[in-house]
Amino acid sequence: MKSKIVYEDKNILVVYKPSGLATQTARVGQPDVVSELQNYCSRNPAALDNRGGGRVLDRRYARPYIGVVHRLDQPVEGLLVFAKDKTSAARLSAQLGGGSLNKRYYAVVFGIPQTESGELVDYLIKDTKTQSARVVTEQAAKGKMPEGEIPKKAVLRYQVLKEIREPYPLTLMDIHIETGRFHQIRAQLAHAGLPILGDSRYAGPGVCDVGRELEVMNVALCAYGLTFSHPVTGENMEFTIAPEGKIFAQMA
16 A cells, blocks of 8 residues: 555544545546555455445455545645545534534745735636636636636635745745635645645746755645544544655755
C-alpha cells in the first residue's frame, strides 16, 4: 500500500494519503486509496464482517464497503477518514456538512502576505472542461451566469508560521477552510497572489520554475490535522501528522 493506516477500528479508518495518489478514481488500472483499502479489508476477516452492506456470500468476489467522506486532490498529501459501514459514513458526512469535521492544512506559498493572519472570501466556479476552479467577483456571482456555472462562496483563514525572503520569498501557512469547495485552497491562494509551490495548474511558469529548482515534486499542501466525533461512540477523535514533502522540512 502507498497509503498508510493511522487508526482503525470496526467502524472507521483514518489514513495518510501520499501526494500523487488519487483518493478514488474510475480509471482502470490507476491505483487509489479506496482500492487499496478494499484490498486491505479483503485480507482482513474482521473488516469484512463489518462491511455494513450485507453478508458476504463469496469472499473471492467481495468488495468491502469503504465510505468516502471527503477527498484530497491527487497531488496533495494528508489525512482522510473513511467509514467501514453506511451508518458511520452518513454520520461522518453529516459532521462534514455541519462543520464539526474539521481539517487543517499546511501550505508553502510563493510570496509574502501583507498580514500575519487573515481571511480570504471569494466566489468559485468549477470548470468541468478543464477540471479547475476560477474566482469570480461577488457582483458577477450575484448576477446572471452562463448556464451550468454556479458560483459558490469560499472562505479560507490563514496564519503565517514562517517567512523567508532569500533566495525566494516563501511563506509557510497554517490554513483552515470553512467551506469545502473544489480546489478551494489552491485557487484562492493563487488569486490572492500567493500561489502554492509545485501547483502547475494555478501557479505561473516562473513559480513552477522555482518549485522545480527547490525539488518540489507535487503541490506543497498537506492536510495535517483532522478532528471529528466518532460516528458510533461519540468520542472526540483528533489526529495530526508531519508532512512528508521535503519543502516543509526546509521551512521548519
